[in-house]
Amino acid sequence: MGQVDWIAVDWGTTHMRVWLMSRGGGMIEARSSDRGMGALAPEGYEPALLALISDVLDDAPMPVVICGMAGARQGWAEAPYATVPCAPPDPRQGRRVQTEDARLQVIILPGVSQSSPADVMRGEETQIKGLIATHPGFDGVACLPGTHTKWAHLSAGEIVSFQTFMTGEIFALLSQQSVLRHSVALNGWDDDAFKTAVDEAMSRPQAVAAKLFGLRAAALLGGLGEVEARARLSGLLIGIELAAARPYWLGQQVALIGAAYSADAYEVALSAQGVPVLRQNPTDMTLAGLSAAYSELEHS
Amino acid sequence: MGQVDWIAVDWGTTHMRVWLMSRGGGMIEARSSDRGMGALAPEGYEPALLALISDVLDDAPMPVVICGMAGARQGWAEAPYATVPCAPPDPRQGRRVQTEDARLQVIILPGVSQSSPADVMRGEETQIKGLIATHPGFDGVACLPGTHTKWAHLSAGEIVSFQTFMTGEIFALLSQQSVLRHSVALNGWDDDAFKTAVDEAMSRPQAVAAKLFGLRAAALLGGLGEVEARARLSGLLIGIELAAARPYWLGQQVALIGAAYSADAYEVALSAQGVPVLRQNPTDMTLAGLSAAYSELEHS
Structure with missing residues (x-):
């Protein structure tokens, strides 16, 4: 060693x-x-x-x-x-x-x-520090999907504003602990169901509350498979997040820092909106941020 | 006996x-x-x-x-x-x-x-049967708040259409099992915080997803009490439900059939929209519906 x-x-x-x-x-x-x-x-x-x-x-x-x-x-x-x-x-x-x-x-x-x-x-501020350290002059938005997804507007090396969404935690609670658990698969994915649900939620976010129980009802009435229901639930929740986060990503480049699975979903949804996405490995960003902090400590 | x-x-x-x-x-x-x-x-x-x-x-x-x-x-x-x-x-x-x-x-x-x-x-169809049995000629909307709130459009003795919202279950999951549990009281009420949150959610339902984690952050930063947070969470969730259910209640009289606690909240929110509310005891409606069913069986 x-x-x-x-x-x-x-x-x-x-x-x-x-x-x-x-x-x-x-x-x-x-x-x-x-x-x-x-x-x-x-x-x-x-x-x-x-x-x-x-x-x-x-x-x-x-x-x-x-x-x-x-x-x-x-x-x-x-x-x-x-x-x-x-x-x-x-x-x-x-x-x-x-x-x-x-x-x-x-x-x-x-x-x-x-x-x-x-x-x-x-924690996320350290990943953002890593993003800035590895991409000097980055001007745009960082999106850090996770249990609590963070959106941060970055300019001139500063965090200008940020916004947290509980999308990941709500997805876990609804898919594993609510009545929807009987109708939503624990794994698996359906890209078309996800995209359709994102579109629905972004164009009519006010209707999402009316569509959640529909996943259970559609399963009971025989029309919706569990994997499709899982992707659709994820799409509805990410869709209302994107609708609310529009001031962050509209017209911006987005650095997407997250674990493969959830970041994939965000990339699909953002790309469908024509948003340029810069994928970054979250562990790399954490390490780059901690290294930058160590370096500043050492030189102080 | x-x-x-x-x-x-x-x-x-x-x-x-x-x-x-x-x-x-x-x-x-x-x-x-x-x-x-x-x-x-x-x-x-x-x-x-x-x-x-x-x-x-x-x-x-x-x-x-x-x-x-x-x-x-x-x-x-x-x-x-x-x-x-x-x-x-x-x-x-x-x-x-x-x-x-x-x-x-x-x-x-x-x-x-x-x-x-x-x-x-x-189950709710039996309470609706009770409503129709005790209010012949009722034309309007039944709202049955609960774990899964039902809205039903009734006309000429028929259920024309209905819509289920998971508002009660989502409130329970968020307030008791999510990160918000650290900031939301299990009991207590703040009418002003509730009404303000309903108004916010109804006027900008697309922004509600951005406001949930704010309850936790506001508590951490010292600005929000636990009882206020509880009423505010309830108001945000009932507010987006009312925004999505607008085609049901707009211009209608609403028969509100629910347990005191949750029905009170719906009554406050609907009354603020100028909707005439007819409160009905849920047990009375269940019994009236089961009695009507028994009577039909007996005379068949």
Whole structure:
């Protein structure tokens, strides 16, 4: 193993992901565990971190740069929010955490907030930092699909405004826990059903509330298969999101930063609107953002 | 106890409710249990029914008239759907169920379906039958708020069309199981926050998807109390329902048949639109509908 100079960490709600990094920017090794924020009390964070990295510690202090939910109020230690408009936050405004193990030099990066309309992000700002670091001069919109999809308007290296949609979480609740679970497949896809539903929802978003139970009814009456119902539900929900997010993507280029599955759906829907999409790997963006933060810390 | 001539049953997903009835139409006694469809396999229905009524059986056959989810495919025995436009269905088109106990004469009333847009109801058609029985000549719209709210256009004693909204179920999922659960009270109400949210959602339904996570963000940033957030979430969801259901209520009188809590919210929202509302007790309507069905069976 090469020389580990610092540790990059993305600490989310359900998982923590750790990368052993060399100063040159190269990633040496990726590790992960299921010790996410949801599974930890504050005193559990340091042991959870050590469990993944103690073998690479020696006597020298090891910088550990963390983004994500570890900085939430219910996390390890609350990191502040920077307020838009702002550049993805300066790591020197992050939260330094005192650890029992003196070899750890932990800093949790700040989140970003917006006062009106009220909104917050923790973690996505680091992916946006990575986007800006790898695409200097990018001017446009970042879309980060996920449980809570974020849209951010970026200009001159700053986050100008952003907007969160609960589309991913609502899809999971409706498809797995509502009455629709009897009619919606857990897997599978139907591209035509998805596109048709996106079109319907974008042209008449006010009618979507009237169409959800129709998935169940159509299945009961024999007209709708489970896979088709799944794609149609996704299309209705992404369609009303796109209708509401129109001020973000209309006339813009969109950098799409998300895991393959959900980002594919957004790419199909945005491309159908003639929006130029720039796909970016979310892990690459997280690492680029954490690396940029580490570099700023080192040179401060 | 007076002479029990027949048994009325409303068998829902989570509960069964039983009324001991005299031929004159009077209700002698109400009983209930938590043996709803969700808790029963087909062979469990007869014992669950007997547990509530065996003490009033003698050697004579006892008519038992059932509405609701006992007639679903996953219920006791599947009852057919009548298709709109139709009067609330004739009990003689219901499903007769063979029981082991020869003293029981069980009939499950039909549901109602609509082919386009696809929709189904089981149970509400009996409340509508009760509305028509107690208000001959009623011409207008019935709104039945609940887990799945139904809107039905009634004319000349027939259900012309209907539409189901999952508003109640979506409210429960979002307020109790999504990230919003951290910011939304389980009880309490704020009438002003509700009315403002209904107005917002009705005037810009396409923006509601963008406002849900805002409840969480506003709470984190200190601006929104949990009770206010609860009323606001309810208002946003009922508001987009009313926007989508406008063809039902616009220029109509609305008979509102629902449990106090949710029906109150709908009444506030509809009254703000200048819609005349006729409140009806849902249990009274169920009993009136089952009584009308029993009477039709007796005279057939």
